[in-house]
Amino acid sequence: DSGVTQTPKHLITATGQRVTLRCSPRSGDLSVYWYQQSLDQGLQFLIQYYNGEERAKGNILERFSAQQFPDLHSELNLSSLELGDSALYFCASSSSGGGIETQYFGPGTRLLVL
């Protein structure tokens, strides 16, 4: 158990809908990272937040957005969903994010768009 929690574990929705994925980092960690894992794209970095502010951006679509709240939990919002958004979404956390650190991954949220 990494100490990172993600809810829900599974999500099934329809095209065009909007969903919110939630992540709670390890106690004391200030950075949260979001990743998408799909069969065709592999594991892709989406976005990083550090202490409430966006720190780095990866291959995140404009239809996707994220935020980190004062209690340091984070939410990833996916809107106008398409079939291709079906994937496993991971959250990871690290203690600061100011330098290179080990990232601890949550168990993931499996999203299926029908």
Add this chain to the structure above:
Amino acid sequence: AQSVTQPDIHITVSEGASLELRCNYSYGATPYLFWYVQSPGQGLQLLLKYFSGDTLVQGIKGFEAEFKRSQSSFNLRKPSVHWSDAAEYFCAVVPTSGTYKYIFGTGTRLKVLA
């Protein structure tokens, strides 16, 4: 652009046999290097990491990896595989400057025969 290559998509070994998983990277300098393991239905767990110093790195679960600068490689090894090692293994690199974004390889799925 930085990239990571794991040339073997699937590997099958017998229990008790030795294992080597290959990882090559493309980057101008020596990046930070990681190996993660993902068991079915689980998140990623860190096996080991290399930042600098001794090029042979010991990790958890009896794994080790050797950094070879001349070959731009960071191969993962285990002398005797256990059935519980069946999982997917990801190599990741992090450039030593910039925003420290993780770049993951496509993964190697390990099957262990009893």
